Structure formats: C-alpha cells, structure tokens
C-alpha cells in the first residue's frame with residue numbers, strides 16, 4: 167500500500183517563468199479554430215504551413231500515445247517498473263495528478279509535493295512527456311468537512327455527499343478559492359519544468375456536477391440572467407411568464423428550475439442549461455489563467471463528447487482550449503456502439519475547427535459503469551484507436567496505465583491489466599504502440615469532406631424537454647440515425663455548429679434542429695439559395711432561442727426554403743409502422759404536410775395521413791432543399807441519403823459495404839486513406855498505394871481482413 171510521507175512545507179519554485187502573451191500561449195488552434203471547412207486546395211495549404219510534428223501544439227514527437235497514471239494507488243517500489251514498461255509500450259505522454267488533491271494538500275494549506283516530484287523526475291528521465299493535472303477534480307475530505315456548503319445540491323434540494331467524485335458546486339466561491347490556490351502553487355512549482363508538455367485542468371468538467379440548484383448557484387444564475395437580458399421585463403417576455411402566473415417583479419424572485427409539482431417552464435430550463443455550461447467554462451478559465459501565470463505550456467481539459475453526457479455546449483468552449491481533447495468510451499447501451507465512436511470523433515474534429523485533436527481517454531477493453539461491461543474483441547483495440555486517428559486525432563490515450571486493485575474503477579480495463587504482461591491486452595497495447603510509432607507521417611494531415619452535418623447542444627437540450635408531441639422523439643436518436651445512414655453510403659462528414667459558414671460544402675445535413683436562431687437558419691437557407699443542397703428532418707426550425715414557437719406553419723425557419731408547410735404533427739405509437747408509396751416504411755413521427763413549392767418524392771400509403779407527402783424535394787434559388795417528415799427505416803434512409811449525396815455531387819463518398827468506413831486524411835504531398843472494416847467478412851477496396859500497417863504495396867486493389875484496417879498512402883500527382 168502506498169502511504170503518505172511526512173508533510174513538507176511549500177517550497178519556492180526552482181524557476182518561475184515570466185508571464186506570457188496570449189499569442190505565445192496558444193497552440194495551433196488559436197488562429198484556426200473557427201475554420202469549419204477545409205477544401206482540397208485549402209487543405210494542402212494548411213498542411214504545408216504546419217510544423218508536421220507539432221500539429222497539436224505539443225512538444226511531443228510524432229503521434230501521441232499516452233495514458234493516465236495514478237502511481238499514488240501503488241507502492242513506490244513499482245514506479246520504476248511502470249516507467250520501464252511504458253517505454254516498452256511506446257508511451258510518450260502520461261497524465262498524472264488528475265485526482266491528486268488529497269495527496270498534494272492533505273490538510274488545508276499544507277502542501278507536499280515530494281511524491282509528485284519523484285514521479286515527474288522518473289518520467290522525464292525516461293523521455294516520457296507529462297500531461298500534468300491540476301488535481302482539482304475532486305475536493306479532499308478536509309475541505310468538504312470544513313465547508314459542506316460547497317457540496318452540490320440536486321433539483322429537489324437534497325445534497326450530494328462526498329465519497330464519489332466531483333462533489334463540488336460550480337458556483338461555490340469557497341471551492342474556487344481553494345482550488346485556484348492549489349492550481350497556483352502547482353503551476354508555480356512545475357510551470358517551467360521541461361518534462362511538462364500539457365496542462366490538464368480538472369477532469370471531465372461537468373460529468374456529474376454540471377447542474378447545481380443551491381442558493382449560491384441560484385444567485386449566480388440570476389447574475390447570468392441579468393447579463394443576458396438586462397431588463398427583468400425582457401426576461402419575462404423571453405420566458406413567457408404571463409403563462410401560469412409566473413411573472414417576476416424582481417430578480418431575486420427567480421430560482422433555478424428546482425423540482426416542480428407540474429411541468430416546468432421550458433425557457434427557464436433551457437437558460438439554466440446554458441448558464442450551467444457557461445459556469446463551468448468560467449471555472450475552467452479561472453484555472454487556466456492561474457496556470458498561465460507561470461507556464462507557457464498548452465492548457466486544456468478533457469471534453470466528454472459522448473452519447474450520455476449533454477451538459478456542456480462545447481461549441482462555446484473551443485476558443486478557450488489550446489488543444490481540443492476528448493474522452494470517449496464505447497457505450498454498449500447503443501444499438502451499434504462503434505458508429506457513435508465515429509460520430510463523436512467527427513464532432514471533436516468539428517470543435518477543433520478541422521484541426522488535429524487528442525483522444526485524451528479511451529479504454530483498452532471493458533469499462534466499469536455500464537450495466538454489462540463488454541470486453542473488446544481481439545483486434546478491436548487497434549481498430550477503434552485507428553478509427554479515431556482516421557477521423558483526425560493526432561494521438562490516442564487511455565485510462566489508465568495499471569488496473570486499480572481497489573475503488574470504483576477496479577474492473578475498468580487498463581494498459582496493464584490485473585493479470586500483468588502475460589495478457590492479450592498487454593500484447594495488443596505493445597502492438598498498438600509500435601503502430602503509433604510508425605504512423606508519425608500522418609501527424610498534421612486533415613480529414614477532407616464536402617458534406618456538413620449540423621449538430622447543436624442547444625437543440626439537444628431543447629428537443630428533449632418535456633411537454634412535446636412525443637417523448638419518444640429524442641434529439642440524439644435522430645442525429646445518430648442520419649449519421650449512420652451517411653456511414654452506410656460511405657460519406658465522410660464535417661460536423662459543424664449551427665450558424666457555421668457553409669462555403670465550400672456541397673450538402674448540409676440538418677437532423678431535427680428544433681431550436682434555431684434567425685441568423686443560424688439564414689445561413690442554411692442562403693446556402694441552398696446559392697446552390698447548395700440541404701436535407702432537413704422533421705421537428706426542425708420549430709422554435710427560436712427562447713423556445714418560442716415560430717408561427718405560420720411548421721417547419722417555421724425552413725418553410726420557404728423547403729417549399730412545404732405543416733399544420734399538425736401526428737406522432738406514432740411505439741408499435742405503429744407506416745407504409746410509404748415507394749414501398750419503404752417509417753415509424754415514430756408523421757406530419758400533415760402541404761406542398762407550397764416542393765415536389766413530393768413519397769407519400770404515406772397507410773394511416774390517417776394516406777396520400778400526404780412524407781418526403782419532399784424543392785428547387786430553391788440555385789440549390790435544392792429536401793425535407794423528411796417521418797422517421798424512415800434505416801435501409802430507406804440510406805437509400806434516400808445516397809440519392810441526395812449523388813445529386814449534390816459530394817466527392818468524399820466511397821461506398822464499400824455496410825460496416826466499412828473509408829476516411830481520407832490529406833497532407834501537403836500525399837493522402838492517407840483509412841479503410842476500417844468493422845465486419846466479420848474480408849472486404850476488397852480499390853485504393854492503390856503503400857499500405858502502412860503491413861508495409862506492403864497495394865497496387866490496384868487490396869483486401870482488408872475481417873475486423874482489420876488498411877491505411878493506404880497515396881502520393882499526390884506532380885503537376
């Protein structure tokens with residue numbers, strides 16, 4: 167067992183770096199974060215202007231291959247062996263001190279850095295870069311004992327107690343003061359240490375504590391609302407408080423959306439979601455500012471772009487990150503977990519503005535927090551990791567180095583499992599490390615696509631609010647269905663925020679964009695008027711930013727562009743299946759739709775809306791707007807998307823077989839085509855070039871084994 171050494175007093179830092187200017191602090195993302203599309207010519211320019219081995223802005227050679235390391239869980243006698251095995255596996259970046267608070271500051275104001283000093287020295291001597299945690303993710307018991315007011319409060323005003331993690335209120339001034347003191351002392355000590363390559367603020371901010379309903383949070387919510395609305399009557403108008411006698415005379419009357427007897431005010435809930443995301447971003451900024459006082463090393467935190475966490479609007483966080491980093495774990499509660507992996511990777515690349523990003527955490531095999539925690543099959547670790555790389559990651563890291571013996575995560579897989587180096591996982595880890603070392607030439611290359619896919623955290627929050635026509639309509643289900651259909655037809659998409667410029671794209675896909683501002687809708691409508699193609703699905707364009715209905719017929723914001731009007735929704739029962747005139751079937755949703763300018767592609771052939779158009783196509787300006795008013799069966803949806811992708815003349819679209827992904831990363835002189843075979847059958851492909859995993863030349867065609875991957879290097883033709 168690891169035991170704490172004697173407390174030592176805080177020492178002055180060996181070297182204190184000077185304050186750095188903002189331009190020095192930012193990695194590559196600073197200038198390019200909001201570039202949402204890189205066309206082929208631009209991609210070449212971007213790639214040439216990049217320093218190849220520094221695309222993430224980190225001082226680490228080649229691709230990052232890393233892990234979380236929690237040496238405090240182990241006797242120090244194993245540390246040297248850990249570092250030796252890390253070298254054997256090819257690890258070049260190790261995250262430490264993520265949950266270090268109670269070790270580093272075991273009593274209020276008494277700091278002991280001895281063990282952290284030793285770990286940092288061991289890793290640095292071994293040439294392994296350090297991703298240094300600020301250690302603030304979970305408060306130590308002395309803090310929650312002395313200040314129980316920092317504990318989070320649920321919507322029913324019950325308290326959430328220590329014993330797990332993240333037991334702190336994002337608006338607590340006491341928590342912030344103590345955390346920033348720790349960050350300051352840590353940054354002062356290690357800010358200019360040559361082994362530190364990246365700062366890791368807190369951990370998965372908002373994973374558990376995004377929403378706090380305590381009085382402190384209520385006061386912060388009011389301050390946020392005053393800043394947003396200025397005038398209380400503007401808030402009353404936006405929240406529709408004439409309804410159910412909710413009019414506020416004073417700011418102090420406003421509360422967070424605590425548990426109500428009946429349905430709650432939807433605009434209040436939506437603003438609380440926005441406030442809660444902003445509040446943790448503000449907390450991130452405070453920590454990052456404390457780090458930057460003493461360090462010019464890039465700063466980031468690990469996002470959770472994933473199916474089961476929706477609390478942070480990462481579009482608004484991107485500009486504050488020096489490196490975009492994401493944690494991703496396969497969720498076996500989803501029908502096809504691997505598709506969500508690809509989607510999350512594309513979202514993360516979108517947040518990074520098309521630039522390379524870092525997979526900060528993933529698992530070598532099973533996790534510990536799902537009802538059934540499935541192990542990965544042989545070869546899946548490699549294929550999943552290469553899928554992240556294909557979709558723009560310049561590094562893959564794992565939680566965690568050594569599987570824990572005690573605690574809630576002891577059955578979470580690791581690079582070094584309980585059974586040790588004789589395990590299948592360890593041999594696959596060593597193999598993956600070797601592959602990562604050989605793939606450094608892909609660093610800094612960019613994924614190419616001419617299809618934009620609109621994804622909105624605000625629409626996710628708003629669509630999933632209660633009191634809607636059907637509680638079975640969930641935003642992410644619709645997003646995943648459209649994305650899966652595009653995967654099926656071999657299309658690569660760039661995921662973009664609502665309102666992102668669409669120049670250079672040929673098609674924009676807009677799944678269930680229930681909430682959209684006038685400006686953001688105009689970008690899509692003008693894109694179509696100017697010659698682009700758009701496909702919009704049901705329950706889009708319904709409300710403005712305040713969750714207020716757009717009058718005059720659905721789908722309000724897109725009605726004219728789509729050439730249709732809808733006067734009533736007809737949601738379906740769970741067992742209801744409709745037949746369409748083209749023989750396809752649909753579920754979940756239907757609408758009483760009239761054509762105003764569009765052409766009907768298919769009508770309902772059964773049910774109360776027999777004869778009413780279900781799929782429409784509208785020539786609008788120089789482009790085309792497609793509308794899908796029902797949830798098509800997967801095959802029919804893929805068929806429709808195939809037709810639309812072809813008609814839009816999208817170029818990045820290679821259909822090999824269902825379950826096979828083809829993604830291209832483009833560099834200055836060469837492309838890398840990733841063929842990822844998620845099926846149990848071998849698949850032939852037409853790409854000629856050098857295959858990087860086997861180092862074999864693939865002259866005209868190749869065959870990827872079941873569950874395998876090819877990465878084909880293709881030299882650009884010289885002019």
Ligand SMILES: [Zn+2]
Nearest residue numbers: 335378380383
């Ligand atoms: Zn609170």
